Amino acid sequence: MIRELRLKNFRIYDALFMECDPSLNIIVGENAQGKTSIIEAIYTLGLTKSHKTAKDYPLIKEGADYAKISAKATLKNREALLEVVFSQEGKKAKYNHIDHPRLSDYIGYMNVVMFAPEDLDLVKGSPSERRRFLDLEIGQVNRHYVYHLNQYKKRLRERNEHLKALQRKHSEPDALLDVLDDQLMHYGLKIIRARASFVDMLRDKLKPLYEALSGEDAVNFRYEPSVTEKTFQEEMRKKRKIDVVTGATSIGPHRDDCGFYFKDTEVKRTASQGQIRTLALALKLAVVDIIKESKGHPPIVLLDDVFSELDASRQNKLMNLLETETQVFITTTSVADMHLKGLKRYKLFTVQQGTIKGVNTHGYEQ
Template sequence: MHLRSIRLFNFRNHSDSSFEFSERVNCIVGENGSGKTNLLDAVYFLSLTKSSIQKQDALSISYDEELMVISGDFLEKNQPENITVSLQRGQKKNVLADKKAYDRLSDHIGKYPVVLIAPDDTDMIRDASDTRRKLFDGIISQFDPDYLLHYQHYNRLLDQRNSLLKQFYEREYFDQKMLDSYSEPLVRLAMEIAGKRKDFMMGFMPLVQSHYETISGGKETAQIIYDTEVNQNFQEVFRKNQKRDIAANRTTKGVHKDDYIFELDGQPIKKFGSQGQRKSFVLAVKLAQFDLLEKHKSKKPLLLLDDIFDKLDDQRIAKLIEKIDDETFGQVFITDARPERTKRILEKVKANVSYFEL
């Protein structure tokens, strides 16, 4: 599987740009602000129907324009397919496969799996729990469509229940049956989602540990602990917590409160990890993501490496280059502001390398 070409129309700072890619390694070089990261984001958008940068789709439309279009031609097992994503301000996003709309956008997620390694990845260690949940929910959704549907349904019910709790407070009344109509399905979905997250971590952790050991030279043992209050007794716990929810005007227990604790040798890396240990941990997580997606999808995900040569030291860069060279990865996209550095790093790579200067 690889992306043969892409065209960007009014996407961020690309008014009308077209690129034809190599099956293996593609290097996008240019000064900061030239649109390198935006090009990678367009590839990400084609795969997951959303930006890796912007939370709101409309922010990906070029300034003062009304319509943006991303069109990409994929090839898998000698079968070509065109994917087009278009968005007009104030309207619904459209995703087409060979000019045919999907019944549900979730049907596209995972069709062309992708892994992004970016400069701000260490934020997943420093930031609040929602950053880590977003990461792992995104990974699971690429190989488990049912998980994505359950998660979307859970969030809709959560918003509705929270709105109802606020309404009770503002209007000074309470309706138990109405609240139960949201609480009961919310609990069922929470238990379903938590179960899938636990199953996912059982397969994911050995991969993270293996990659971390390789990157760090076996100096420490990496661990990710899935921290949740959702268990077999959650229905009773949730019911007993109702008074607290009413007082807080929001739902205070559920999988939206889960976290993933990153540890090295039993100590939280957020508090005690060095900068190098954090970079190694994050890189191990992303490489494990690649392995897991390849296993479940039976194809190598697209690998997007955004400006990593500025952020990773020589040892970690060398590990990535080794994997590019031994064809661990499939199609790779690399951005760098320093063309001479990229060519020096990749000069020994046997694979065909294409360069694009913006």
């Protein structure tokens, strides 16, 4: 749980200081005033990368040479200081003043789950969106995964470079390719195993959550790997000649996908916008549950522009599904669209042009 958030040169913000509510924080403002930037900062502080951009430089305020996000937080009942800095030299992540050069050692101290309008792309979009989702969420609960994935990507680049070299020389697969294959498979198998078991966990949670939100019960979620644990080696051998001709690795976890189904029909073929939205919501709630079970405490929940889009009954269901000890941040352009009556307490921040113009607390005994 974040107690104090500080930003320096982050996106639209010169400087921001925010004393956060332990349960519910609502950030309200017109478009392009800096609402999303605040929760993007919280997400980035947890995972060392933004959910919106693969590159880090857009996070740095125009004209500045670094950006800094920091927070005083209570994590597992302990006080902690988290800091992430982006600059020309790359990024640095510190936990209680200690630098973590290997970011996979830092990710996971503070867990976050983002609900954003882009989540619809998880259902409708390309396989790469779903791989990104799996990788990020598995990485939050499994430090080794981040390391293994980085190793896999590195080996894949090496193998592809070698394939291109062989292609140029019109050569046959050689002994170096044997070595590169083995290394790629070593890490690839770890990725396949982790993804398979994570998708299993997600599916078990997704079904009841989707049902609770929609009243429909036929949703399914499947891992659709490019190759399985069993066939990886054999397939790899079969594809070597083709890989040399094309200069690329044709199979492996970098080509994985996963899919959502209603009974046996792919959701993206038939589902309505409303069903897709509810499914994306249920999927993220499933991630919240998995993190809670694996870490022993719920992640910080970030809802960017999605809450006001829900009807009153789904807003209520969502708030009931999130436990009271969960810290939640919600952005919205209009509080009027939010059904706040049932809520015991919350803190409302009004943002305008990169500053917090007002803070109102509700339901506090003063």
